[in-house]
Amino acid sequence: MKFFIDTANLEQIKEAQDLGVLDGVTTNPSLMAKEG
Secondary structure: OOOEEEOOOHHHHHHHHHOOOOOEEEOOHHHHHHHO
């Protein structure tokens, strides 16, 4: 099983990566606009 995080928030991505279980990141224009 692979684990992906669905966000455009860099801090959330870094936290998930630090846990050592992250296989990738997905996002979309709505999430990117929300994060600025």
